[in-house]
Amino acid sequence: MVERTPILNIVTHLILLAGLVMLLLPLWIVFVASTHDFRTVNTVPMPLWPGRHLIENYLFTWQQSDFGPKMLNSLVMAMGVTIGKIVIAALSAYSIVYFRYRLRMVFFWLIFITLMLPLEVRIVPTYAVAANALRPYQEILNLLGLSLVLPEWSLLNSYAGLILPLIATATGTFLYRQFFLTVPEELAEAAKMDGSGPLRFFWDILLPLSKTNMAALATIMFVYSWNQYLWPLLVVTDPSYGTAVMQLQRIVPGPLFGEPPRWHIAMAGTLIVMLPPLLVVIFMQRWFVRGLISQDK
């Protein structure tokens, strides 16, 4: 601005540095703790400088918690949710914005309302559906008096169970909708005049224009789904479908008597689990912030 404020500038920098310490010190402590041996990590106060046991701690944690397959499961879940969301949200936003039909407003509101209740809030009823995802349709058939018997489709211990309920929200649909509404009318007009149908317009014109949107949506959905905890905890009982975040519950140094507080191992596990979304946020921050701010929560 216009004036010179040397003292206030120093104060400003001090405040910003204090903020930095406050926000990043916990992450640093996790890292430092994961590089020491059992004895050092339990000294009070713990040293603030990394030790020499980084590699052995990480190798031990990785093998003990079986992180290889767990990380793979988390990746499958996160990619499944991300890709599913990008595709399904684009299709439904296209239908709502570029077609005119009577049920449009009804659909719009039906999707809109799902923004209100996050999965954690309606966890009990959603879990009941997961035992057989076709049950709602079976009960509707029963109500209608049709004696058609649908097969059972249990989502417990499956990737579908981890992924599908997380896609059933409105987040992405509104991101696309807002973007589609800003696309100039002339584009659709010109496309129609040149004889292109709705699918061709969608594929050749609208989707290439939505790339930034997709990047924004992809980053927020990846972080959101990788970090899911309560839902995987319920849906997965078979360890071979367990996710990395679920594994945190197992590496808490337990309150059980006689169990040594192996904090160095626990912190190594914490860092392994938090790293993939952290990397996404660090390297794609621009898109991430854009997606976060423009989603009409």
Added chain:
Amino acid sequence: MSGKRVTFNQLWLAILLILPQMLLVFTFFYWPAGEALFWAFTLEPPFGGNLQWVGMQNFLTVFEDPLYWNSVQRSLLFGLSSTALAMLFGAVLALFVDRQLTGYKAFRFLYFWPYAVAAPAVGLAFRFIFAPEAGFISAINQWFPGLWNPALDGADAMVLIVVANAWSMIAYNFIFFLAGLQSIPRSLLEAGAMDGAGVLRRMRDIQLPLMAPTVFFLVVINITDSFVNSFGIVDITTGGGPSRATDLMVFKIYSDGFKGKDYSLAAAQSIVLMLLVVALTFIQFRYVERRIHYT
């Protein structure tokens, strides 16, 4: 809702495009929500058989239970205090980053990192940092033995989860406050400066009042998020204890429904929580419609 002037009219295609989304939303949102509503008014007989309609009985059971009110009270304490902390720090950092002194971009970049960390990972990290026998805060116990122990003292446990949750939400608030600040026209600040208002005066009298819409929006989001995120933090750090001092609503629903297998009771609690969250969101939507634009 504003639509497009130029539209396509293949109805079958429009339905086909929206069908996947509608099927998902119906199967995993509307049907379960409706069923929860149904369960909340019924009871399963102890020896099997059809559900019995019991009216408001489940709700009465819930509302007469002092443990339920305990969890409501704990949730509110947790939600309000972590919201206040996270918003205060987010706003202060945003105000000073917005001065755009040398290096502000680096701060803006680094401040955002905590947002990427999953709630249970935040829980585990803070459980270590605040552990009574190791980590950092334990130094207090060397000077004053037994002063700090979240495993035994309910107040300590609440402080632990509030700090953990506030820490993980600061980044989110910071980003939104910064976006709000950047939407304030620079000319307003320049006019203030010309009239002799200093930096702090401009923050107090120009920037803060103009951020009112952001503040309101963030209060609602933070409180809702504190209900949602709390599970991961509570489950890893305190497990609802000691003696239910951190038995928050979502955690109680989980332990009643999945550990205690009492679905009717859990469903009734879910309905109350759902209504609470919907009410919060409604207030926000009503407000967002009237959001003031300055550009």
